[in-house]
Amino acid sequence: PQLRYPARLNCAVELLDRNLATRAGHPAVVTAAETLTYAQLAARVNRIAHVLVHRQGLVPGNRVLLRGANTAWMVAAYFAVLKAGGVVVATMPLLRAKEIGQMLRKARISHALCDARLAPELRLAAAEAPDLRHVLHWGDGALEALCAEAPPDFPACDTAAEDVCLIGFTSGTTGEPKGTMHFHRDMLAICDAYGREVLRPTPDDIFIGSPPLAFTFGLGGLVLFPFRVGATAVLLEKPAPEELLPAIARHRATICFTAPTAYRAMALAIAGGDHDVSSLRKCVSAGEALPRPVFDLWQRTTGLPLMDGIGATEMLHIFIAAPEHAIRPGATGLPVPGYEAKVIGPDGAEAPRDTPGRLAVRGPTGCRYLADPRQAQYVQGGWNITGDTYVQDADGYFWYQARSDDMIISAGYNIAGPEVEAALLTHPTVAECGVVGAPDEERGQVVKAFIVLKPGIAADAALARALQDHVKAAIAPYKYPRAVAFVAALPRTETGKLQRFALRRQAQGPSA
Numbered sequence: 001p002q003l004r005y006p007a008r009l010n011c012a013v014e015l016l017d018r019n020l021a022t023r024a025g026h027p028a029v030v031t032a033a034e035t036l037t038y039a040q041l042a043a044r045v046n047r048i049a050h051v052l053v054h055r056q057g058l059v060p061g062n063r064v065l066l067r068g069a070n071t072a073w074m075v076a077a078y079f080a081v082l083k084a085g086g087v088v089v090a091t092m093p094l095l096r097a098k099e100i101g102q103m104l105r106k107a108r109i110s111h112a113l114c115d116a117r118l119a120p121e122l123r124l125a126a127a128e129a130p131d132l133r134h135v136l137h138w139g140d141g142a143l144e145a146l147c148a149e150a151p152p153d154f155p156a157c158d159t160a161a162e163d164v165c166l167i168g169f170t171s172g173t174t175g176e177p178k179g180t181m182h183f184h185r186d187m188l189a190i191c192d193a194y195g196r197e198v199l200r201p202t203p204d205d206i207f208i209g210s211p212p213l214a215f216t217f218g219l220g221g222l223v224l225f226p227f228r229v230g231a232t233a234v235l236l237e238k239p240a241p242e243e244l245l246p247a248i249a250r251h252r253a254t255i256c257f258t259a260p261t262a263y264r265a266m267a268l269a270i271a272g273g274d275h276d277v278s279s280l281r282k283c284v285s286a287g288e289a290l291p292r293p294v295f296d297l298w299q300r301t302t303g304l305p306l307m308d309g310i311g312a313t314e315m316l317h318i319f320i321a322a323p324e325h326a327i328r329p330g331a332t333g334l335p336v337p338g339y340e341a342k343v344i345g346p347d348g349a350e351a352p353r354d355t356p357g358r359l360a361v362r363g364p365t366g367c368r369y370l371a372d373p374r375q376a377q378y379v380q381g382g383w384n385i386t387g388d389t390y391v392q393d394a395d396g397y398f399w400y401q402a403r404s405d406d407m408i409i410s411a412g413y414n415i416a417g418p419e420v421e422a423a424l425l426t427h428p429t430v431a432e433c434g435v436v437g438a439p440d441e442e443r444g445q446v447v448k449a450f451i452v453l454k455p456g457i458a459a460d461a462a463l464a465r466a467l468q469d470h471v472k473a474a475i476a477p478y479k480y481p482r483a484v485a486f487v488a489a490l491p492r493t494e495t496g497k498l499q500r501f502a503l504r505r506q507a508q509g510p511s512a
């Protein structure tokens with residue numbers, strides 16, 4: 001792919017303003033509350049940029065906190081900051097004051113634009129953030145009133161292609177959150193690599209999905225990819241599967257971005273009810289491993305192959321995936337054109353094919369932590385080490401095993417939790433499951449499964465035994481869960497990931 005860009009570049013111009021010549025009247029963002037054409041969105045962006053620069057003293061390089069659900073105001077705020085030459089720091093809506101405060105201080109944030117509904121938590125955090133000087137809310141009329149007085153035009157800041165425009169904080173499970181810095185050109189590179197080469201959207205596509213815009217999976221899938229081709233993004237404020245499904249039908253959405261668990265929940269709902277997803281053309285799954293049974297279930301239910309892809313906040317977006325015609329069910333895929341990937345052994349040398357090892361990748365985007373010594377662990381010799389264990393097969397396909405620090409070692413065997421989860425998911429009683437290592441005197445660790453049963457199924461010892469036998473028959477018997485616990489729900493992050501550390505903590509306790 002062509003991934004070379006001019007030295008001076010503002011990604012807001014390339015992604016938004018470029019559409020005004022030919023698609024000014026085409027819907028850019030559709031929400032429950034409003035529909036904005038590209039022209040209307042551009043005008044709102046310009047007004048917010050004007051307020052930031054002329055009323056709030058923003059200068060290029062200032063960091064701006066954004067907090068909000070997936071709405072048109074959130075999208076407009078994003079592009080206003082980019083266009084004014086500021087740096088976006090978008091934060092997950094559910095974060096608490098403690099985490100917001102860490103980010104405010106770490107990124108030395110000077111301005112904040114915030115959905116009024118999320119204002120109280122930000123106010124608490126702001127008390128301990130001396131750099132934060134300007135806070136504005138939308139949704140309560142404050143930003144709206146300033147915008148009404150501002151002109152609908154704004155000259156874009158003349159930024160360098162390699163100026164930082166986004167600091168994405170990782171959904172880290174332990175320790176201080178890590179800020180990852182991305183350039184204006186990175187925002188285009190993901191559209192021109194994954195977008196153009198793998199997803200291949202058209203201007204008529206209607207994108208929909210669940211990830212928050214503060215998560216780069218959502219930013220790319222719900223905003224950057226559609227805008228790069230002048231398509232339409234449908235944004236949902238409450239994107240649970242039971243909301244997403246009717247929204248797909250209502251908006252005749254064609255491209256869906258969500259996590260594997262949501263596809264499984266939607267497939268089960270489609271089978272049990274009257275839902276029209278016939279408009280869908282492409283369905284992207286990322287955020288965590290796509291179990292083979294979920295791929296099969298979605299294909300049986302909708303006729304569509306799920307497009308798995310592994311991405312990371314550090315890499316901005318997806319770097320291993322496959323276009324529909326090249327999908328190998330169960331594998332994540334091939335390096336996205338423009339990226340290279342390999343599996344390395346303990347010594348850092350490339351591992352032989354079919355041998356598990358650490359995934360290493362490099363390409364047009366990559367990890368730049370904001371003032372964090374962990375940079376030296378993530379980037380080694382120019383390669384990004386994502387922390388995932390993979391196998392590459394003889395044809396070059398990459399097969400996910402587990403997070404490197406999640407591999408279960410039981411009586412000397414290496415066992416990947418996701419493989420056991422995939423086996424359990426093929427049992428008709430299982431809705432969701434998570435498999436981790438539980439401490440064990442004799443074996444070091446034992447495989448422990450946490451299982452959410454489908455509605456109406458009763459948990460008992462006989463079912464636990466049946467599930468164990470089911471795994472033994474499906475994969476190598478030594479991988480079967482020696483401990484089984486039935487639970488009402490699994491702990492998940494706001495980005496839809498199973499919180500394995502929380503399950504491991506629970507696994508210390510007694511099991512069913």
Ligand code: 3UK
Pocket residue numbers: 170171215216217218285286287288289290308309310311312313314316317318332386387388400403495
């Ligand atoms: C895991 C996957 C197996 C993997 C993300 C798409 O998830 C994203 O970013 P995060 O920083 O997490 C990165 C880690 O998540 N993972 C993601 N996708 C897959 N594991 N199969 C997958 N398909 O451990 C990775 O290292 O939250 C995903 C686009 C942008 C993103 N930021």
